[in-house]
């Protein structure tokens with residue numbers, strides 16, 4: 069008997085306890101242990117088997133680390149069939165998170181009991197696959213086709229009560245899984261309860277599968293697995309036998325297992341867990357943070373304050389006068405009302421935040437007791453330096469002074485204080501109480517425990533925190549700046565902004581770059597271009613059509629016109645006819661003869677610009693690992709998760725082909741398309757970005 073499953077005999081019951089921390093994943097040792105346990109129970113003449121998990125959970129799924137490797141016997145589908153075919157009754161007692169293959173083992177058992185806090189689901193679609201051990205065949209037989217389709221295509225975790233209502237489990241009982249499982253199994257034995265294999269139940273009722281497939285495909289913005297799952301559930305309804313349905317599920321599962329999307333999504337799964345684990349911080353204790361200060365109550369400051377308040381911190385928000393304080397409070401209240409409506413906070417939490425945890429002040433003296441301050445004032449170095457000098461004056465020793473700047477040099481800001489080791493960048497993304505990304509920007513003198521505190525705060529605020537070094541735009545905005553330029557150059561050379569937006573939404577982005585620019589406000593980019601103009605390298609190409617829009621007062625959504633025209637009450641916009649005129653004028657002024665761009669070429673240039681800059685960011689050490697860049701783009705810039713991030717995408721395309729295209733583009737514009745030295749090095753050595761990720765582990 070392997071250690072992962074401990075066999076114990078209690079009267080007529082054979083108990084199989086899983087011990088495979090942290091989440092009892094169904095790796096080969098667990099599968100072998102379960103198979104051996106069932107066989108032994110039968111041989112020994114036990115009347116029932118109880119399966120449960122030691123530690124924090126029942127099985128949380130197949131062992132994802134085994135994906136892509138040859139499957140060792142017994143495979144999970146065979147194991148599930150074997151459990152279901154057992155001659156004695158099999159009971160599963162669920163706690164924690166019974167997910168994926170875990171729920172499939174439970175569904176192969178004849179009876180299921182759960183503790184009240186247990187959650188269950190089939191989240192395989194989030195990994196680019198579908199349930200592959202009978203989940204799409206068994207769940208609809210107990211929960212009905214509609215409910216199963218909803219659970220499988222969304223991958224949602226369902227609470228025990230809902231699972232009970234849907235017929236997924238038979239009972240809920242308070243206690244630990246071993247005790248409640250034993251009591252239930254004993255009761256079933258006393259009642260002479262029969263074996264109850266789901267495979268013997270009638271096929272579920274069909275629905276309009278073609279319509280469901282189309283709806284789910286559109287919702288996934290190009291992600292395939294949820295739509296393919298619909299076909300697997302269809303097989304449960306229409307296949308001539310249960311086993312035939314299982315065979316069809318297996319074929320669909322194997323196809324997805326070979327897909328790039330599966331690789332991208334699993335890369336995202338492990339990277340989002342690895343991204344905030346920095347080896348140099350392993351033994352560093354973060355400072356305690358209970359009270360936080362926020363300077364500036366505009367959209368960004370109010371969002372940061374909201375995130376902190378919702379996480380249970382107290383906040384002192386500084387504004388310049390009474391009127392601005394009132395406006396800031398209203399913004400926070402508005403954010404909190406939204407959170408209340410979405411069920412993120414309770415009414416009593418809402419009241420406590422506004423009555424007790426939030427303090428508005430106009431004097432920095434109110435910050436004397438806070439543990440950390442985030443400044444979110446106007447992006448101007450002189451303004452920031454004044455703020456930091458004042459913070460240095462008023463904050464207690466040991467308090468951390470953080471800037472939310474999106475591009476200014478944190479070293480210069482730190483130099484305005486007598487405590488540069490306590491200064492850090494905490495770059496939130498707007499709206500800060502919603503967006504998941506936090507760039508933790510580490511300056512030359514930032515102390516390790518200050519960095520650790522940045523990550524601890526991010527965790528507390530439920531953010532995905534990524535370490536960034538100091539450069540203009542840090543990881544995310546620097547890379548965005550580059551692919552935005554590639555998009556602008558394509559427009560100047562003949563592609564339309566609407567074609568580029570269409571191609572990029574087709575790739576999986578929620579919005580294309582020009583629609584995003586309209587949403588963010590075109591005046592922001594305009595101001596940045598004016599600021600940079602005096603320092604521009606004469607070799608750099610410059611486009612003017614966006615400036616022309618701004619000069620006409622069209623700043624995007626906020627003025628109702630930008631690249632698109634927005635009508636009151638209508639979602640999205642329609643192309644602004646003036647834009648074509650501006651582009652033509654720009655082309656005439658610069659003597660450019662427009663060319664036609666195929667959609668593939670648009671995608672390629674956009675992505676090559678993104679990958680090339682990302683490789684520079686990694687090569688210069690601004691991002692520690694390729695996966696850091698991938699997580700920034702995923703969580704802050706709407707990059708489609710099923711591609712895993714730009715550098716995972718690049719690996720999947722083959723780095724040599726990317727470099728070849730960059731060199732081809734460099735013949736047109738050698739200044740913009742300078743290949744990243746790291747990309748050249750990896751191609752020369754035949755290595756990938758993922759190799760760098762693995763070496764950093």
Ligand code: 3H9
Pocket residue numbers: 090091093128129130131132133144145165167168169170172191192195198199200201203338341342
């Ligand atoms: C499947 O079952 C396919 C079948 O249908 C068919 C097969 C034929 N495998 O998230 P955490 C690791 S597909 C390996 O930080 P939490 C995780 O990497 C699977 N490792 O904790 C981390 O490691 P580290 C369907 C796994 O409490 C550690 O465990 N199941 C797996 O925030 C702790 O994880 C799923 O998709 C795994 N399956 O959340 C469930 N799961 O410490 C995926 C976790 O080295 N898992 N690890 O960084 C989850 O959603 C969450 O991990 C869970 C716990 C909710 C369970």
